[in-house]
Amino acid sequence: MVKRYVEIREAIMTVSAVEELVPRGATHRRIQALLTKLEELGSVCVKLQAEKRTLGDVRLLFDACVAKYPAMAQHLLSGASIVHSPLFESAVAKLINDVPLAAREQKAVASFVVTPPPQQPVDESVDFDHLDPASGEEATALGSQQRDLPSAAPQHPSNQQPL
Structure with a gap:
């Protein structure tokens, strides 16, 4: 509304x-200054x-x-x-910005701390031959499970027999 007033003020004067009713002189300059401030806050x-x-x-x-407009401090x-x-x-703002926390701030976020699960040692001597369908029991068992999947899947209504 203020922006529109400033844009059409000259036409209104005619x-x-x-x-x-149109604001004059100092009042108009204050309105223009207000519009500048509103545009700055709009960008925020x-x-x-x-x-x-x-x-x-x-x-x-x-x-x-707040630094530019101290009156906004209370909000x-x-x-x-x-x-x-x-x-x-x-505390959250400091964590995001990698700033050390005070003791009270640490306490405020303590319930959100997640401990990572313990690392399990990796066995370097893993043999992947059991994944080859032609070489072993696990591959055979897996193959039979894969063959049974279509019968275990739910039937689509168009594939069901009428009663």
């Missing part, structure tokens, strides 16, 4: 019925919608907005009232 909104955006990226964008800082767990958010 209509005598509304000419006196577009960046937030990127598919590969991480929580760390979002935190950096919000911090940049965008990591301690804002809308943030459910500031420690958790801080």
Whole structure:
């Protein structure tokens, strides 16, 4: 709406019925400055919608907005009232950006830590001959299982016999 006003202001000034309602001088300059700020914040909104955006990226964008527009601090800082767990958010942002965590942050994400399964030793003397259908019992057993698969598969309704 503001952008549209700025675009058509000159044309509006030619209509005598509304000419006196159009903002003048300083008010118009403030509206133009507001439009510039809205366009900057609009670009942040577009960046937030990127598919590969991480929580760390979002935190950096919000911090940049707060640096430029301090009035937004109560809404965008990591301690804002809308943030459910500031420690958790801080910990995740630091993990994504490979920054060391404080003890309280480690505790906040401790329930999400996944321990990798133990590595099983690899037997270097594996013999793959048993996979050759012409050489052994396992291949024969596998072959018979493969032959039985079509009979075990569910029948398509068009292939069933009428009752």
